[in-house]
Amino acid sequence: MINDLVQSQKDEGVTMEFHVGDKVVHRAYGVGEIVQFDKKNVGGQVVSYYVVQTRNLTVWVPVNGGGDQSLRLPTRPREFKKAFKVLSSAGEQLSTDRFERKTHLSEQLRKGTIESTCRVIRDLSLYGRIKKLNDNDVSIMERAQSILLEEWILSLSVPLSEAQQELKHFLDGGFQAAKPTLSV
Numbered sequence: 705m706i707n708d709l710v711q712s713q714k715d716e717g718v719t720m721e722f723h724v725g726d727k728v729v730h731r732a733y734g735v736g737e738i739v740q741f742d743k744k745n746v747g748g749q750v751v752s753y754y755v756v757q758t759r760n761l762t763v764w765v766p767v768n769g770g771g772d773q774s775l776r777l778p779t780r781p782r783e784f785k786k787a788f789k790v791l792s793s794a795g796e797q798l799s800t801d802r803f804e805r806k807t808h809l810s811e812q813l814r815k816g817t818i819e820s821t822c823r824v825i826r827d828l829s830l831y832g833r834i835k836k837l838n839d840n841d842v843s844i845m846e847r848a849q850s851i852l853l854e855e856w857i858l859s860l861s862v863p864l865s866e867a868q869q870e871l872k873h874f875l876d877g878g879f880q881a882a883k884p885t886l887s888v
Contacts, residue, residue: 721775722754727858728775730765731816733758735778735854741767759854779818784859790822791874798831802838805831809844818855824848829875 722728726738736758743750744764752767754775765774779787799805809828812820828837828845837845849871856867 727778728754728756729778729816729851729855730756730758730763731774731776731814733761733763734851735759735858736763774816776816778855778859781859784818784856787818787822788870788874790819791826791871792877793826795823795826795830798827800835802840806840806844809841813844813848813851818852821848821852825852825871826875 722738724738724740727735728738729735733756736756738754739757739762740755742753742755742764744753745751753764754767756763756765756775799808809824812824824844825848828841828848831837831841832845853864853867853871856862856871857864860867862870
């Protein structure tokens with residue numbers, strides 16, 4: 705059945721970048737696996753989807769017009785290690801206005817890159833050392849850390865506890881780098 709679906713997608717001019725069994729990173733839901741391709745009738749048109757199983761849910765991502773923007777392959781180890789520089793750098797001070805802060809952080813996460821996720825974690829971590837994080841800040845931080853740590857485990861083949869310990873180490877280094885420029 706899957707071979708028939710793949711063949712029919714080729715016949716219809718659908719470009720597939722991912723295959724069943726591929727590990728992927730969804731920009732909003734984190735690490736997952738392509739478990740199948742599916743077609744659904746939406747508004748009278750047949751649309752092809754990647755079916756992605758993440759740790760907690762199944763997501764249907766359009767093959768054309770969405771999949772290439774929402775899904776990416778996991779970051780290679782060498783590139784992933786470059787993101788550590790972001791985590792341990794001084795970072796940017798976030799706005800004290802909660803709406804501006806939420807908008808900025810959400811935009812960073814929507815980019816879906818490892819670097820943008822690291823920036824969110826680094827900047828919120830720094831902000832949390834100066835002021836108390838509100839519920840939205842905590843939610844964004846937890847989501848960003850979950851996405852980062854899941855990919856960290858996959859890309860670098862390390863246990864969760866080691867990734868968490870290294871993350872803390874890098875963030876502590878970033879806080880030390882930022883200390884001279886912090887304003888309360």
